[in-house]
Amino acid sequence: MGKLSRFIFTSLVLFILWLFLTSTFRSQEVLIGLIFSLVIALFTYNSFTEKGLRNLSPRKVFCAFLYLPYFFWQMIKANFDVAYRVLHPKMPIRPGIVHVKTKMKTDLGKLVVANSITLTPGTLTLDVIDDNMLIHWINVKTDDVEKASEEIPGVFEKCLKEFLE
Amino acid sequence: MSWIIAIAIIVLGVVLTLIRAMLGPTAADRMVAVDSMTTITTALLVLLALYFKRYIYLDIALVYAVLAFVATLAVARYMEGGL
Amino acid sequence: MLTAIGWFLIYFGAFFLFLGALGIMRFPDVYNRLQAGTKCTTLGALSTSIGVGFLHPAWLPKTFIIALFILLTNPISSHALGRASYRSGVKLWEKSVVDKCKEFKECVEEENE
Incomplete structure (x- = not known):
């Protein structure tokens, strides 16, 4: 460029x-x-x-504006999720580290996906090795790589792939 | 009067993280507690700027946030053995 | 109207900051504490600083910068802390379900040194 x-x-x-x-x-x-x-x-x-x-191309700016409200909504949902788990007397948590694959190619794409995963319900990025992400999940639903990839970064990648790549 | 309730809630949070930073079994626990405490303190500094009605206090909050970020990264690198 | 929104945001943020601190106090191991700490304090600090901006509209640009900075840097520092604590050998909680991190040699290599 x-x-x-x-x-x-x-x-x-x-x-x-x-x-x-x-x-x-x-x-x-x-x-x-x-x-x-x-x-x-x-x-x-x-x-x-x-x-x-x-x-700054118009399509990217438009996609970013579509992504931001969705991101903030997820963030507020994440906080109420943590609030429920903290205030519940028995603490309903099933933590574990799962492995997912990301489809993003560039470094910036990986950074944004990792940060979004950290701020959304119940997940925290621990490590990124090439296109493998190790994610700490507070309520593990599946430990299969394919299913976990559908569950966690799948939704974000559909939005982000448009404006980052 | 309403500001004192907000500040009291946040100070209670700082005290809780401080207790965890003293109790924490490992160094990582302490560092997690300190990292959260710096973020909470940034919010507290913004509220203090509102209470004293001084615009310049916001700069302190900004610089504090920057320095806390750098400090956390440095300690994380040190724990990893890369420093 | 602006004042009401501002106070609502400040109390919302203060409540979540307190919950984050409580989570750090109650959760059993480093990674769960990191979850509570990162999510709650990020939204709390964000909402408190934007709320102060609503009370004093002249301050809004600077509080917006503070909020943006916290939003960008907090996940990064939590990610660095989590990675560092895994590599320095902090164990998971004994009731944890699965640990896929063992399969990668980049993660466990430094633990054996």
Whole structure:
């Protein structure tokens, strides 16, 4: 991917972060922020992004907006699940470590899937080795690789495959 | 008056994690407790900024969150034997 | 209206922060504690900081940055802790059902050293 596109994407992200941090539109602040985001982007664009401006294509942004509400809903469900298990006097847990296979190819895809798994009901990513994920499950329903892969990352991957790959 | 109830609930949470950090049988238990305690403390610092009505206190919460993240990663690397 | 939403979010977050701490106190082993700790404290801190932003709309951008930062970094630190504790040889709870991690030599290799 073109170096210019990656550089522009990095400085854009840094500049938006600066605007949020200072939360003002005074001309001096905006100017300083612009200069610094350009300078920092010059040094870091190589490790910051791989795809550059292609991350902002309309289809990807649309898919991300579809994914976020679903993710937050899962997160709230996860919290009520933990609340039930904590407050129940007998603690209904059946913990175990299961092994699932992920279909994501890129590093960013694996990162987002692993983080989403951590924040959703009852599961926690322990380790990622190539395309194998080791997941601690608080209420194990199956220890078969295929079935567990359907159960845990399957739903997320359908959403994420669109906008990350 | 309503702020004191919220702050009291959160401080109770900090005390619980602190007890676990003192009891914890292994080093990993202690580190898990400390990691959760830092996140809870970040929320507490944001609430204190609201109580004292100082915008600048939010910066402290942000820096505290960053440093706690780095500290947790460093200790995890150390436990793994990679440091 | 904004004030009501803000206070609701703050109490929601405070309740879940407390539940996370209680989970850390009650659960039997490291991995279960990590589950309770990560999920509850992430949502709690997120909701508390956004709630403070609703009470003071001028502060909303900065509290939003704090919430975003917590949302991005908390799963990573819990993942690092869980992996480190497995590799340093912390045992699972005795009533655990299954442990597939033994099949991978990357996981157990460092345990034997």
